[in-house]
Amino acid sequence: MSDFAGKLKEFSVDFNKKLPDLFVFAKGRERQVAEAMFYSLSNGGKRLRPFLVMKSAALFGVSAEKSFVVAAALECLHTYSLIHDDLPAMDNDDLRRGMPTCHKKFDEATAILAGDGLLTMAFELLCGDKNTFEANKKCLLAEKLAKGAGAFSGMVAGQMLDLDTEKSANADNPEELIKHIEEMKTGCLLKFACEAGAIMGDAGIDEYNALLSYARKIGIAFQITDDILDVEGDEMQMGKTLGKDVLQDKLTFVSLYGLDKAKQIAAQLIDDAKKSLNVFGDKAKDLQDLADFILNRRN
Numbered sequence: 200m201s202d203f204a205g206k207l208k209e210f211s212v213d214f215n216k217k218l219p220d221l222f223v224f225a226k227g228r229e230r231q232v233a234e235a236m237f238y239s240l241s242n243g244g245k246r247l248r249p250f251l252v253m254k255s256a257a258l259f260g261v262s263a264e265k266s267f268v269v270a271a272a273l274e275c276l277h278t279y280s281l282i283h284d285d286l287p288a289m290d291n292d293d294l295r296r297g298m299p300t301c302h303k304k305f306d307e308a309t310a311i312l313a314g315d316g317l318l319t320m321a322f323e324l325l326c327g328d329k330n331t332f333e334a335n336k337k338c339l340l341a342e343k344l345a346k347g348a349g350a351f352s353g354m355v356a357g358q359m360l361d362l363d364t365e366k367s368a369n370a371d372n373p374e375e376l377i378k379h380i381e382e383m384k385t386g387c388l389l390k391f392a393c394e395a396g397a398i399m400g401d402a403g404i405d406e407y408n409a410l411l412s413y414a415r416k417i418g419i420a421f422q423i424t425d426d427i428l429d430v431e432g433d434e435m436q437m438g439k440t441l442g443k444d445v446l447q448d449k450l451t452f453v454s455l456y457g458l459d460k461a462k463q464i465a466a467q468l469i470d471d472a473k474k475s476l477n478v479f480g481d482k483a484k485d486l487q488d489l490a491d492f493i494l495n496r497r498n
C-alpha cells in the first residue's frame with residue numbers, strides 16, 4: 200500500500216467511526232430503512248469526496264471537527280446515488296463496495312427508500328444544528344449541493360443522459376457528449392467537494408478558481424479511470440461487476456479513444472489538476488497526492 204493509500208485508509212477509519220452518531224434507529228418497523236441506509240453508507244467506500252471536502256477546507260485552516268458534517272452530507276448523497284444506480288431499473292447490479300447491493304441485502308422498495316433517506320439526510324445535515332457554520336454558509340452549501348446533484352445541470356441530469364449512451368455511439372460529437380455527461384454525472388459532486396472547502400474557508404477569488412479548476416480536471420480523470428477499470432480492473436479489488444460498458448455498447452472514454460490514449464489523457468489531466476493548486480504551495484500536498492491516487496487507483 201502506498202503512503203497515500205495508507206493515509207486515505209486512516210482517514211476513512213476515522214470518518215467511519217463518526218457515522219453512527221448521525222443516525223437515529225427507531226424501535227419500530229421503520230427501523231429497516233435506517234438500517235439499509237447505514238448498511239450502504241458504512242459499507243466500504245474510499246471516502247474520496249469527504250477527503251476532498253475536509254482537505255480543501257483545511258487549506259484555509261478550517262478544523263476537521265467543523266468540516267466533518269459537510270463531508271458526511273456529501274457522502275450520504277453519493278451513497279444514495281450508488282444505491283439507486285444499482286437498482287434493477289438502472290444498472291441492475293448485485294455487488295457494490297464488495298458487498299451485496301442494498302436491494303439484494305434488503306429488498307427493492309427498501310433500497311429506494313434508503314436512497315431517498317440518504318438524499319434528504321444530506322440536507323438535514325447541512326442545514327441542521329450539527330453543522331456549526333453561520334446560516335448564510337449553510338444555505339449556500341445546501342444550494343450548491345442541490346444544484347450539483349440535481350436534474351437541471353447536475354448528477355441526475357447526467358444520469359438521465361447516461362441511460363441513453365448506448366444509443367449515443369453515433370452522436371454528432373461523441374467527445375463533447377461524453378464530457379458533458381461525465382461532468383454532470385461524476386464531476387458535479389467532486390466539484391461540490393472542493394467548492395464546499397472554499398466556501399467554508401472564505402476563499403479569495405484566485406483560491407476559489409484554483410480549487411474549481413482542480414476539481415474539474417480530477418473529475419474527468421476520475422471518470423476516465425473508471426472507464427479504464429471497467430475494461431482492465433479486477434472485480435475483487437473493485438468490489439463491483441466489471442465489463443458492463445462493452446456489453447452494453449456504451450459510449451465511454453475508452454470506447455472513444457481506446458485504452459492507451461484514454462490513459463494519456465487522464466495522466467495529462469492529473470498533471471494539469473496538480474498545477475492548478477500552485478497557488479497553495481506545499482499546503483496542498485494532500486490534494487496533489489489524491490490526484491495521483493485517482494490516476495493510479497485499482498479500485
Ligand code: GRG
Pocket residue numbers: 243244245246247280281283284289296354355358384385422425498
Ligand atoms: C441514480 C441519481 C442517480 C445517479 C447515479 C454516481 C452515479 C449517478 C452512478 C454511479 C455509476 C458509476 C459507476 C459512476 C462512475 C463514477 C462513480 C461515481 C464511481 C463510484 O465512486 P467511487 O469510486 O465509489 O468514489 P466509492 O464506493 O469508493 O465511494
